[in-house]
Amino acid sequence: MNPKITPNTFLTTTGPPSDEKTTIFFVSGNPGLISYYHPFLSLLSRCLDEAKEKTSNVSFQIYGCSLGGFEITDESSRPPSSTNGIDLDLEDQIRFVQGKLSALMQDNSNHQAGIDKRQKVILIGHSVGAYIAMEILRRHREASPESDFDIIGGAMLFPTVQDIAASPSGQKLTTLLSIIPRLAVVVGLFARLLTFLLPTALLRAVVGFVMNNPPVHALDATCAFLKSRGGVRQALHMAADEMRTITSDKWSDDVWGAASAREPIAKLFFYFGRNDHWVADQTRDDIVAVRGRKDGELGPTMVVCEEGLPHAFCLNHSDVMACKVAGMIGQIVG
Template structure:
């Protein structure tokens, strides 16, 4: 039985997808998705901060790969439930996948109203990797969404000998001065009074009868959102402490992202970096992709053309489509170092090839190993 409700057992980014999406998108939303392994929620302490995780452990006793998913803002792991499950399935169940939430973006106010900056959230993710993952022999791949892409790059800079590959999805790496939405959010975030007012309004909606709250979330945030994303929105986002932290983090993001990206680092690691952009995404416009191409031409760049928007993680169709793009990036990286990621044919759909082995890629469960072609 599939359990949709996201409920962490203990105290511990996504924008809407337009309901007026393409006919193809609506058709996929009505189509059944394959049964899959369910991600489990747990809370662990990282540097004394309660941290919500959503994870699926590999079926292998010694999995070769660990994928860490870093959310945008809001950093609520429940928004990524479908994505984590889809990624795990299409990696053949032989890689562990973990989504890590931001501090104080959880269901309970365990930090007693404290506000956390972008830099503190970056430090938190580094501490988590050092505590939970770096002592293993697993290859580490970082997948960052929105501001999570910026966080992932900063982690990569600090753990260059430990991280093998980085993928940024709909990346928010610098400010878009032509975006009215960014200007509005920035104006609210800079005002302590407005931030508190918005947080109070949101928490009031969260205090209503559950059926009323759910209806409002569906209406305001997206009728095409998955059940898991709606559950997470109701239980986590509509909390005073969460919304206050979302806005405070946004304030510090806008201050930091006035700076230019670290082109020297991106260029130095360009063979280990990939980005996926959206066609009409004000957080990561195509102009930013062109700038990356100019400064670091070796970075793998792609544009998603199925009609998903910045909040892909909140719809099942978006999760499956974007996740398949991730797998392609992983395969390309493995091929570049003369190792093949070996996938089953259902995962690859015949679309992937190993450029270092005459275009051949063995199809089997994923496992980094020297190609036997």
């Protein structure tokens, strides 16, 4: 497939066109604009190309797309929708992403007609994208062997997979929601009014000041997010549902890669932040203690960052994370 990078999509490949590709499928956090991650995914592609000897000369297809309701679209050409693309909860997003993955793999299968070999997928999830990725892994394993591809591993970055409401930011959001139950609607309307009144140049200046002079790609993505038809409302609606939904551990040992009942076992990596405002320290420590791999046992590899990388790594630390994730992928395929 030809590379394609748009505000709503990222698709590129490594290695010669004739190579069979392992698909790296990226799931973004909230707000779900893939354009925040364009530099990270581009650098990941470069890191994988430079480390081919460590990835057993495997070539990759790297794909990501914006979550449902976050797409940046010209309203004059916007297709009609029963939901107008907003107010999608976490379950809706899981189904949306699962549909994108299925469509991508079906398209790949059509391009590889005559090749009798199951395709391989590696999931990468950031923040709530890690929760979505784990749910997709669970549902995929329950559906196998009917599917025509295998999910062989995953890299979960700053993952909000349990008790998100207990985190510092989760507690603040929960309090706000108790005071203003219709927070998503109120803030969404305010954002629409603000972007309507402010000229583009002034809006960029205000956003740049509030974000403390972010890189251009993050400034562009944020302004597009604020000006989109329902992005702000969608982000807060989804965040409210995350507070209700992401609670206790919902996955079996098989999903965590800690059981050998059925092949292939998904080789998982979890990269946690230190003092992550969306993951309580106690929650992180409990996950590492209960689910982390023990010596000689199966299970996910869990790392707690000691380099001070922030939860929103895609703003200023894409280069560091791209190298780290390339190393994880090398271990998955190696």
